[in-house]
Amino acid sequence: MIELTTAFPVCIAGTGSYLPEKILTNAELALRVDTSEEWILTRTGIRERRIAGADETTSHMATHAARRAMENAGLTADELELIIVATITPDTPTPATACYIQQNLGASRAVAFDISAACSGFLYAMKIAKRLISSGAFKNALIIGAEKLSSVTNWEDRSTCVLFGDGAGAAVLRVAAADEGAILATEMGTDGNLTHLLKIPGGGTACPITAANVNDHLFTLNMLGREVFKHAVNRMKEAAEKVIERAGLTADSIACVIPHQANLRIIDAIADRLAVPNERVFVNLHKYGNTSAAAIAIALDEASRSGAFKRGDNIVLVVFGAGLTWAAAAIRW
């Protein structure tokens, strides 16, 4: 059952992604910090991650992903009406990274803004864009998850530096024709009581950058991993169950689950709790690590291009991140 508030059904018309070429392997990390290839692989499922070069800013990666998504959707820059970028690593604090992407694309008619919901940002953007299109306010939207996490990683902290990577993913949303698929149900949630579990403590008004604190690792990601792990499993399971129920699906009728790519043990636990066999759960974490808002967007693009599902199939996307935040979407492709 499509959400009752939907005036116009909204579909995903195209996807795209971009990964920097430079690969950082577990073996290389083991030379930098007190860790081992074996620890990283068995505790996380990650084998390697991509690291952006100096010229590969968040907007640069996002623009490449966006062009691929627009090409895939058959949408020109002139036609684009809305750009929403989910990122915690903007090019600049202001203006929004979305504005640079609008300029790069030459999409001068498009309204462009960023949202900050960490790893959940792409699905937050999906829900916002879906509502704005289904209400008739916009005909189409480009949503992007893009991160240069290597710029906010403490490369001396073994508990976090082995986890993250860089990249971007994008999707074009538009009003769906009667014979096309649609976003069937969406869900988002936040628990601000748990802000302390995963954060970049400095760089904002609470702790501005000063000459005195610049070397204190306040401007890099801090995480209480074990605690985050526990919440991630519970919240993603609940969010996924909600959209599955609202969309009228069952575990058997889902062709593919695409979860946030943070830890293979979390992904396995989600698959188990949703009773979806592992072969119907998409994983690319081993290649890219955790790319925060970009992860689900890159995974959606890779999964659709690799034939993990086809037109008419039901898929479920589910994410979790700092905030704490979580979100899910059920989609008929």
Ligand code: UT7
């Ligand atoms: O994207 C947003 C959402 N993020 C997540 O969902 C991440 C969730 N958390 C996780 O994925 C996992 O908690 C981690 C992968 C971050 C950590 O795995 P863990 O199994 O929870 O390990 P732990 O933090 O409980 O640490 C176990 C041990 C500790 O040593 P002791 O105290 O038992 O002696 C750590 O110091 O592993 C040690 N450790 C490491 N050892 C080798 C932590 N990092 C490393 C490392 N190499 N890189």
